[in-house]
Amino acid sequence: INKETEVVIIGGGGSGLAAAVSAHQNGAKVLVLEKMPNVGGNTLISGAAYNAVDPKRQGAAGIEDSIEKHYTHTYEGGDKLGKPELVRTLVENAYPTLEWLESLGMKYEDTIETIVGSLWARGHIPVEPLGTGYVNAYMNYIKQHSDEIEIITHAKATDLIVEDGRITGVNAEGENGKIVAKASKGVIIATGGFSANVEMRESYNTIWPSLKNLKTTNQPGATGDGIVMAEKVGANLIGMEYIQLHPTGDPKTGGLDGNVARDIEDNIFVNKNGQRFVDEGSRRDVMSKAILEQEGATMWVIVDKHSYPEGSDDSEFFGSIDSLIAEGRAYKADTLEELAQMMGINPENLVKTVAEFNKHVESKTKDQFGRTLYRNKIDTAPFYGGARVPVVHHTMGGIEINKDAQVLDKDGKIIPGLYASGEVTGGVHGSNRLGGNAMADINVFGKIAGASAAKN
Ligand code: ADP
Missing domain, CATH: 3.90.700.10 (Succinate dehydrogenase/fumarate reductase flavoprotein, catalytic domain)
Known part of the structure; x- marks a missing residue:
C-alpha cells in the first residue's frame, strides 16, 4: 500500500507517541509505523520515573535542586561524554514537558523519589503502573484525532527513502505486504535502543566483559533497526559502546x-x-x-x-x-x-x-x-x-542529533527531512544514563522532534 502524509514516525514507543502528538499539535498530519502488535515499546515496561527540577513537589519535601545541578549530575554522571547542547536541552525542558504531559492527562504522585542510579531526589513517579500512564495519555489524544494521526501496527520499517539528498519517506513490511509511506515534511526515527539484539550488543561492546549471557529488561522489538537505517543514509552514530546494565x-x-x-x-x-x-x-x-x-x-x-x-x-x-x-x-x-x-x-x-x-x-x-x-x-x-x-537495560549510544532533533551526518551537517528522538539517539547521556533521565529524554526530544518536523 502507498501512504501519503506529512510526518512519518518510525516506532510507537514513548518517544514516537510524544512526537506524534507534538507534530499534530503543530499542524501536521501524522503516520506512525510500529512493528510490534502493540504500541508502547520499552516505555510501557520501564520503571517510568521522570527526573525534573520541580519547585512545587521538591519544595514541599524540602529537597534543594536546580537546573544547574541536574545538568551537572547528568553531564558528569556520563563522564562528560554527552553533548552539552543536548544535556542542556534535556534539563531545561524536563519540567515544561512534564507539565505538557499533565495537560494530556498524565498523572504523577505528589512525592519525589531517588531512583536507582539517579544520584538525586528528582524522580516523579507515575500514578499508573510502569510506563502505562504515558502511553495512555498519548493514545487518548491520538484516538481523539484519529482522522489526522494514523497508527499502523505490525509494520516494520526497513529503509528510508532518499530523493535528492532529502529523506522523503519510509519503506516498511506490513501485515499484508509492502508499505510505502511518503512524508512531505519529515521522517522521525523513534525505534528505541538495541538491548534486545545480542549480536549488535556484542559487536559494539568494548567496555564490559561479554554481555552475551546477561538477560535484558527490554521488549524483543528493541533491536536497533533505526540505527541501521539511519547509518545507511549517512547519519553519524555516537557513543555506541556505552551500554547500560x-x-x-x-x-x-x-x-x-x-x-x-x-x-x-x-x-x-x-x-x-x-x-x-x-x-x-x-x-x-x-x-x-x-x-x-x-x-x-x-x-x-x-x-x-x-x-x-x-x-x-x-x-x-x-x-x-x-x-x-x-x-x-x-x-x-x-x-x-x-x-x-x-x-x-x-x-x-x-x-x-x-x-x-x-x-x-x-x-x-x-x-x-x-x-x-x-x-x-x-x-x-x-x-x-x-x-x-x-x-542489559539501555543503550546510551545511537544517532547523533542537534537540539532540534535533526539528524546529523558524519560532517556534522543536517540530513534534510530526517529527525530522531528517544533511546535511538546518542549523546544525551554520555557513558552512563542517570536513573529517571530516560523518561525526560524520550518525552522532551519526542516533543521537540514532532514540532521540528511539523514546522519544516
Ligand atoms: P523510546 O523510549 O525511545 O520511545 P521504545 O523502546 O519505548 O523507545 O519504543 C521504540 C518502539 O519502536 C518500539 O515499540 C519498537 O517495537 C518500535 N520499533 C523498533 N524497530 C522498528 C521498526 N523497524 N519499525 C517500526 N517500529 C519499530
Missing part, C-alpha cells in the same frame, strides 16, 4: 519488577558473604561492575519493615511484597540470621554488616564505599530480602 534485575526474567527495595535510602546490597561491597546510591555502571565482581555475579537487597509499614504494601514497581514472597522471589523473616539462612547467604556477617550500616545512618557520615544517602536504620522486623543481578 541495570544493577537490580530479576535473576530469572531480567525484568525490573519484583525488587524488594522501594527507595534507595532504605536498602543495602550484600554479597553471598553477607557483606556490602558498593555505595547503593552510586551510578548504575559502578554498581553493576561491582556486582559482576562478586561471587555468582549476584547480590541480595535487604530492607526492613520501614519499607513495608502495612506488611502487604506494593513492592518497587507493582505487585505486593506478599505476592513476591508467595512466588518465592522475595523472603521475609523475623531476624536477619533467619533471613540470611533462607537466602543462602552468610548470617553472622549479615548481622555485622547491618549493625555497621546502622551506625552510619545514625551519624549520617559517609561510609567506606562513599554512601551518603540515609534515612531509616535497618532494625525493625520483619526483614525482607531478595536476589538481584545486572541486566
Whole structure:
C-alpha cells in the first residue's frame, strides 16, 4: 500500500507517541509505523520515573535542586561524554514537558523519589503502573484525532527513502505486504535502543566483559533497526559502546519488577558473604561492575519493615511484597540470621554488616564505599530480602542529533527531512544514563522532534 502524509514516525514507543502528538499539535498530519502488535515499546515496561527540577513537589519535601545541578549530575554522571547542547536541552525542558504531559492527562504522585542510579531526589513517579500512564495519555489524544494521526501496527520499517539528498519517506513490511509511506515534511526515527539484539550488543561492546549471557529488561522489538537505517543514509552514530546494565534485575526474567527495595535510602546490597561491597546510591555502571565482581555475579537487597509499614504494601514497581514472597522471589523473616539462612547467604556477617550500616545512618557520615544517602536504620522486623543481578537495560549510544532533533551526518551537517528522538539517539547521556533521565529524554526530544518536523 502507498501512504501519503506529512510526518512519518518510525516506532510507537514513548518517544514516537510524544512526537506524534507534538507534530499534530503543530499542524501536521501524522503516520506512525510500529512493528510490534502493540504500541508502547520499552516505555510501557520501564520503571517510568521522570527526573525534573520541580519547585512545587521538591519544595514541599524540602529537597534543594536546580537546573544547574541536574545538568551537572547528568553531564558528569556520563563522564562528560554527552553533548552539552543536548544535556542542556534535556534539563531545561524536563519540567515544561512534564507539565505538557499533565495537560494530556498524565498523572504523577505528589512525592519525589531517588531512583536507582539517579544520584538525586528528582524522580516523579507515575500514578499508573510502569510506563502505562504515558502511553495512555498519548493514545487518548491520538484516538481523539484519529482522522489526522494514523497508527499502523505490525509494520516494520526497513529503509528510508532518499530523493535528492532529502529523506522523503519510509519503506516498511506490513501485515499484508509492502508499505510505502511518503512524508512531505519529515521522517522521525523513534525505534528505541538495541538491548534486545545480542549480536549488535556484542559487536559494539568494548567496555564490559561479554554481555552475551546477561538477560535484558527490554521488549524483543528493541533491536536497533533505526540505527541501521539511519547509518545507511549517512547519519553519524555516537557513543555506541556505552551500554547500560541495570544493577537490580530479576535473576530469572531480567525484568525490573519484583525488587524488594522501594527507595534507595532504605536498602543495602550484600554479597553471598553477607557483606556490602558498593555505595547503593552510586551510578548504575559502578554498581553493576561491582556486582559482576562478586561471587555468582549476584547480590541480595535487604530492607526492613520501614519499607513495608502495612506488611502487604506494593513492592518497587507493582505487585505486593506478599505476592513476591508467595512466588518465592522475595523472603521475609523475623531476624536477619533467619533471613540470611533462607537466602543462602552468610548470617553472622549479615548481622555485622547491618549493625555497621546502622551506625552510619545514625551519624549520617559517609561510609567506606562513599554512601551518603540515609534515612531509616535497618532494625525493625520483619526483614525482607531478595536476589538481584545486572541486566542489559539501555543503550546510551545511537544517532547523533542537534537540539532540534535533526539528524546529523558524519560532517556534522543536517540530513534534510530526517529527525530522531528517544533511546535511538546518542549523546544525551554520555557513558552512563542517570536513573529517571530516560523518561525526560524520550518525552522532551519526542516533543521537540514532532514540532521540528511539523514546522519544516
Ligand atoms: P523510546 O523510549 O525511545 O520511545 P521504545 O523502546 O519505548 O523507545 O519504543 C521504540 C518502539 O519502536 C518500539 O515499540 C519498537 O517495537 C518500535 N520499533 C523498533 N524497530 C522498528 C521498526 N523497524 N519499525 C517500526 N517500529 C519499530
